[in-house]
Amino acid sequence: MKSKLRFRDIIGLGYQGILKRTGRSILTAAGIAIGIAAIVAVLGISASGRSDLLASLDSLGTNLLRVTEGPGILGQSSGFPDGAAEMAGRIGPVQQYSAATLVDGAVRRSDMVPELQTSGIGVFSAQETLLEVVGGTMLEGRFLDEAADRLPVIVLGNVAAERLGIRGLDPRPRVYLGGTWFTVVGIADELPLHPDLERGAFIGATIANDLFDTPAAPTSIYLRVDPESIDEVVDVLPATISPENPDQVEIARPSDALAARRAAEEALTGLLVGLGAVALLVGGVAIANIMVMSVLERRMEIGVRRALGATRGHIRAQFLFESTLLSSAGGVVGVLMGAGITVAFAINRDLTLAMPISGVLGSIGAALAVGSIAGLYPAIRAARIEPAEAVRTG
């Protein structure tokens, strides 16, 4: 003679156990749900952010070098020599080059604005190739060309245009610079790696020299280099650009900043996922707590079931399944909540939505594992209750 409990009935018992105590079940599963929601949301948001970051890294390219003049040993500035950019362009692996020279002037919306109010906009005399080399595009209009070299026309970075209150080229806006009205012929799009250029205003070299005595020697040089040979180029650049003061040549790789940001974001993601895991753990402890209490309360039920023929194993299975079910329900709700948060965040921040499937499956698996581990001790306790004791009255 055997006692036998069908698997379907174990499932049924678990559902009944949860549904009969709806309020308590919801509160118990909430801990798991919050933990899972936190993990899924963090993974989703960071994945969405990362896909954009990677896309921008790809589109901006990682082979751009920016060369500027750093402070010398004595702190004096001697400037790059004339034709430094062209010298650099002659290095074998350098594919493209361009240069800009800082102009000593301030752009203003009109001659009524005080001269000291520069709005943080830097004026550059720029080579025609500048925008192409830094990987930029135009939002509106065109960049400087040969014809613009000696004319009072100006191109604005997107931030500079915003600060000047210029939203479009129609009607053609003008800005006041060095006692002359310049016509805005173009506005450049965002340049995430070059905040200084986003805040910049660009004019031709000849007119810059005419109005401000700006020298032809560049203050910053931009180089596109064969990705395989970047280190070699970096080695020879100082002596090539400034043979007299090679120690004053500063070389930066703007994409490094993005890579660093990405690393920082990954570390933060790890930290937040860790916090979510702690929440999950706390949820697991809550489940264990409630289940232990439930076992004490349900002594009578356990006694009756044992009298009806349940083995210790059947009682164990019932309670274990109940807690696993409870936490998986919490897990599923948590995934939905986390996904909702991710979608809302992505829409709000205009990010490309990305949801790592492995993270979702992993967190459901974690909820299952937490639930079954949390349920183990209560289930063992429930199974240990002596039937004769449980059914004794008074």
Next chain:
Amino acid sequence: MSLIELERVSKSYPGPPRVDALIDIDFSAAAGDSVAVVGPSGSGKSTLLHIMGALDRPSEGSIRLDGNDVSGMSDKQLSGLRANLIGFVFQDFFLLSGTTALDNVAQGLLYRGVGSKERRERAAEALVRVGLEERMDHLPTQLSGGERQRVAIARAILGNPAVVFADEPTGNLDSKTGAGIVDVLLNLNEAGTTVVVITHDREVAGRFGREVSILDGRIAAERAS
């Protein structure tokens, strides 16, 4: 052959203080018997019932139920006996709250691996047998004490057990309702099921075929039919 056979059964709880709940009990009941076990509280009659019903094991002595030696059985085997051979009725009914009468009764076949459809069909039949065909979808809180005890009896007899043990089944009921419950148990006995009832009510005990008096863990007197 006896359905229940106890030989020099003792049950003691190692204290401190050590309690000898049952001492050297010899008892047997044949299939079809109706037995009332009487005695004051603390006399050991509940312990005797639990041991006869394979809910508990004796410290010494041997028990045979339907020819199976219970003494050396594992928890699994004991559970198997309870699931297939034995029905229990308790003083406090022990129905699952928030579960209808029908589903409470259907639990009686849960641990035999019977499918849920058949369980509920047979539960409905059992409720008819105890006169509760009108109350199948009621929750325990919507039933009177007597009705609850009938639900509990239906749960116990659902699987046609060879023997039904009832521990003070009338203890929480007024005498008229209690008499009705005894009627149900005696009808069951007439249909062939062995019934063993614990009671401290002499009047109730008198209606059963045999009466065994327990005092301080020993059988003090016995009235046979």
